[in-house]
Amino acid sequence: MNRIRQVWAEGRSAVVGWLHIPSAFSAEIMARAGYDGLVIDIQHGAASFHEAHEMFRAIELGGAEPLARVSANDPGEIMKLLDYGCYGVICPMIETGEEAAAFAASLHYPPQGRRSYGPRRPAQRYGAAYVEMASQSIVSFAMIETQLGLVNLDQILAVEGYDGVFIGPADLALALGHPPKPDPDAPVVVEAIRHIRERAHAMGKKVGLFCADGAYARARIAEGFDLVSIAPDSALLAAGAQASLAAARG
């Protein structure tokens, strides 16, 4: 069973890492750190399908659930990632109920959706059982990060076939006239985040948030977020290098 769903079944919030570095070696290091899942960022990270395919193995071997943030609401891209061992999808820039429905359709085989059959790696492992299992296992989030997405929020949340909404605070801040600050504190952004969380929960959907700082993420978990992502690998590396250099140079 999907580790993210297991965490939810235990009444906890999932904590996931975020991968910009296009390397299975570093992905396995991240996976062994104990995240519930790891999101390969195809949209803004350096990996394309080739690297993601290798990274899915490293993440699975390291004990975390392999997820991806895709580059667009593109069924071809989403389906191919699922065919090679992705068990969760975060889709950027959903702005209408129609877009949310198209996203949901790409995740499920007919009759529920329009996913095309060819689950290369999952079928190696689960055989014919995968068809049934796929819909129950894969987790899925539509990103709310634009003004139009906010306006159409209830319409988007009313769509069936995906798990929840995920908030990208940097893009949301830009959309609301603020700089793309991680872990935002501008009242209008904070308020929008609160609004999305409450509407999602009211309509029976999960809600996730991209966070930079661990302590900030913890506070959001306390507020009820079902999934938080924390500092990407590139940020961990940059911060670690700076701290290590400062210690060495005094």
Added chain:
Amino acid sequence: MNRIRQVWAEGRSAVVGWLHIPSAFSAEIMARAGYDGLVIDIQHGAASFHEAHEMFRAIELGGAEPLARVSANDPGEIMKLLDYGCYGVICPMIETGEEAAAFAASLHYPPQGRRSYGPRRPAQRYGAAYVEMASQSIVSFAMIETQLGLVNLDQILAVEGYDGVFIGPADLALALGHPPKPDPDAPVVVEAIRHIRERAHAMGKKVGLFCADGAYARARIAEGFDLVSIAPDSALLAAGAQASLAAARG
């Protein structure tokens, strides 16, 4: 001029980073953190020539000096890395004066050495001037990390044509009957490190040390080490991930 030599010319010790992750993207992040140089570890890191070639550009662009720890005292490997933009070589497991001389020969064009001509990337930039410049620019270290290397230390240090010795404390500890602990505290290992440093300086050679912890490295700089490497990228990433997760989960 080589950034490592500049640091030495200013009377300081060089602080270098260490790269296990085979990615130009993460190498550039490391380079922008401010290290004097970055060592691509071909021996125990995941990069081979192909990735090292791309990483040299990222390191140079990020403002650090590109170095490599080679997999063995192999002239073909050393020369090809130099041809593609490596400006410093750390060679493992030097145990005799003869091996040190072979290492030195691979770094210099005739008549001083036996390097074969074909400096693909440096010649793009420096043209014919590179032949002269190469010997003056490239920095080079022979690793002392075995009992035989310790026994033959003075013989090794007497060889001309390379800059200094570099200590691998994990292998040295194993060679002296101790576990391969980073930043070692076993008296016999500490004593061997002190001995190598003093003999190197007495014989006019530089001395470098692989360190894990920044504060430990700083103490070694105070003792007079001319170059210290600090926590590899893989260790920074693992430590950062664990700390970030702990903060998020409380």
Added chain:
Amino acid sequence: MNRIRQVWAEGRSAVVGWLHIPSAFSAEIMARAGYDGLVIDIQHGAASFHEAHEMFRAIELGGAEPLARVSANDPGEIMKLLDYGCYGVICPMIETGEEAAAFAASLHYPPQGRRSYGPRRPAQRYGAAYVEMASQSIVSFAMIETQLGLVNLDQILAVEGYDGVFIGPADLALALGHPPKPDPDAPVVVEAIRHIRERAHAMGKKVGLFCADGAYARARIAEGFDLVSIAPDSALLAAGAQASLAAARG
């Protein structure tokens, strides 16, 4: 001349292989086995453009015609594969005449279509003659694999500028409420396949079918299918390994 057209000109049906493994080395092995053509599966196989580009050379060198099943009806993807030596395209999920026309347009230069000029590898070989030759050489199939595709079948078949329709039985089965079984025997699926074949031939189009088993494919050739694909490389490998292990272990 395209090997697939040669086979048709001789009154035979083409037998093509299917490639999931993203390797030019294995593609060349497949090509030397004697297939008329080999289809690199970009939609559900592991190759992306980079690997397909290398595999086209291996297929050509091994004596088979290089084809691709693309990930979607995406002109950019189709055109770039053609620019690098693909001589046949199978396009998934065609559901309307409009989609079929857009597919056909991406295969031909103006005035017939909308293909953009830049045939990198073919122009190395055929020079200016390629512009004329391309339309006559490249073979093309629109996949019928959904209920909507069945409904609009005649409309799709009426479109000019592509060779025929290709049936994906797994997706077709799912669309008709059956499990995605290869070489299907559910009457409704068998009937739909027969219907597509007859309508295609009635309207002057070729018809192809994805088969798993060689004997099943042979029976379909006898029924008049113009092109059959047989067991993908990944299936051949898995079956061969299991049989070899069984023989060794007894």
Added chain:
Amino acid sequence: MNRIRQVWAEGRSAVVGWLHIPSAFSAEIMARAGYDGLVIDIQHGAASFHEAHEMFRAIELGGAEPLARVSANDPGEIMKLLDYGCYGVICPMIETGEEAAAFAASLHYPPQGRRSYGPRRPAQRYGAAYVEMASQSIVSFAMIETQLGLVNLDQILAVEGYDGVFIGPADLALALGHPPKPDPDAPVVVEAIRHIRERAHAMGKKVGLFCADGAYARARIAEGFDLVSIAPDSALLAAGAQASLAAARG
């Protein structure tokens, strides 16, 4: 500041190279030759994102401005290239003002456009300043190369948020019923090129042209083209090899 804008600020026309070979090594050779910028051709060249990402570093290190011709008017592709160090975008097949507006939107952050935030490599270098800087630095061209594009030229030119139009003479020639000759001399094509140049300048936009021959490009600069691309790397290599062989064989 973008080297292309610097050239324009000095009242000169920019001369850019064109890259089909998917290699950072050859890209760096090209960059050191002295072009103002180098265009990685994603549409018809062999590079995909992975290679482009490495090539951007090589171009920057060699002193030219890194640009890309994208495969389509696809926001996901455009944004990811910008996130990894592309500072100029040439978009093929723009045919309406709406398409031009969508192209422009993908280049700018809100409120001006719809670019999603995640500038991985630029942020390493410029930090928070990049958000402001991006719109002012990145150069952008919409390609006019179809009949519809010609018909809607003024509508396209009236759109704000991008710098100019770029003419692909091979596709334009095909669209006008002529063979895809580089450096065209068919009067109708020559006239169309003149028309585009004049309308662009009349409406305050820059205009660029793909040229094959250096002398032809020089004549176009004299006519007022703001940017010319000259012989692609693949053409330079083929011509050089043939001349070298002819000299050797006599």
Added chain:
Amino acid sequence: MNRIRQVWAEGRSAVVGWLHIPSAFSAEIMARAGYDGLVIDIQHGAASFHEAHEMFRAIELGGAEPLARVSANDPGEIMKLLDYGCYGVICPMIETGEEAAAFAASLHYPPQGRRSYGPRRPAQRYGAAYVEMASQSIVSFAMIETQLGLVNLDQILAVEGYDGVFIGPADLALALGHPPKPDPDAPVVVEAIRHIRERAHAMGKKVGLFCADGAYARARIAEGFDLVSIAPDSALLAAGAQASLAAARG
């Protein structure tokens, strides 16, 4: 515990597959077929370190033990493979006791051997325990495939620190004046194989054999071979393709 040692502990012979195709995707297919281990052939297969590193993960994930046949008795190559998750080494062309001792030394940390410390992937998983564990886990075979190797067989077998000898029948046949036939039947070759097996067992070493055919391998298991390799992936693919084509064409 190493799966190969588990098989031996249960009194059985290990059956391993052989990988020429440089792909983690095909390696995982092979691993899921149920082999005890899979040997990545660095000597005559298409993989180098980069691909082997990815393939080790796929093999481990698929449930087989990852092994490698190295290109030569080269400590640098052997150690780096072990650092990235190889748990068994087959070394070609061992001809003297000295060479066998050098091979053995590259497999063990001091004081037993000369392996340099840096177990990147194993240490992620097993931490400090790996140093102890490595010598007990890794399996190792010296290949006997030349006349000199036959002459010095007892000397080679007398060396400690590796598990057994592995017979390459194609090279052995060539060395004995016969064509490089798989599963050889020339009496002198058959006799040499018997001799090696008996001497190995007499001196307390394991003995392995490269076989092509499953039934042939089974007969060798019955004779007492401790490990047999069966048909390589490339041979399985070629044979499967030919059989599939024959069935389709009739």
Added chain:
Amino acid sequence: MNRIRQVWAEGRSAVVGWLHIPSAFSAEIMARAGYDGLVIDIQHGAASFHEAHEMFRAIELGGAEPLARVSANDPGEIMKLLDYGCYGVICPMIETGEEAAAFAASLHYPPQGRRSYGPRRPAQRYGAAYVEMASQSIVSFAMIETQLGLVNLDQILAVEGYDGVFIGPADLALALGHPPKPDPDAPVVVEAIRHIRERAHAMGKKVGLFCADGAYARARIAEGFDLVSIAPDSALLAAGAQASLAAARG
């Protein structure tokens, strides 16, 4: 039959190109220019085995003979290149008859040499016939480029099992106290080249020379050189780019 041997059989000298760019795409462009063979430079070029493997296909497809200059007299490297479709080897830095004999041994199967059996790509094509054919087809050159090589020239030339010697004028010039100028004119270097040519021919060996300029190469052919290499791809590209830019800028 090897194209180089065909040229020799026709009484002509072979003209080969030289590849530094690690790309099958550019290698195919070079091959279609009409060289008799193309040498992938593993020693000073950017390709390693992985790229060479892909490039061999491109060269073969383009109609030239695929050769390699290896990084060292390393049997493992030489044999693996031969296994993947290399039909000619140039080995650097041969200095003694013993080294020449070791080089020759790596090219031939027993009993003539010590090549290990596993010709992956040639066996796909030629089957069992390759064993016989290999020795007759593959061309081979030992490089003379050091003082010791000059001293031992006759001893080296007396060794059987390889075709001839190849002169690296840059390294030879350095060895003789001159700058590494291509197409050298220093009398002592010119005299050494003449001496090597005459001794080679006197002892029944072929002789080859690395040339930069086509006209210079032609003069050497007139002197009797059996094989000349002309300007590497990297040099052709740099020169072409500079000329093209000069023409564009005036």
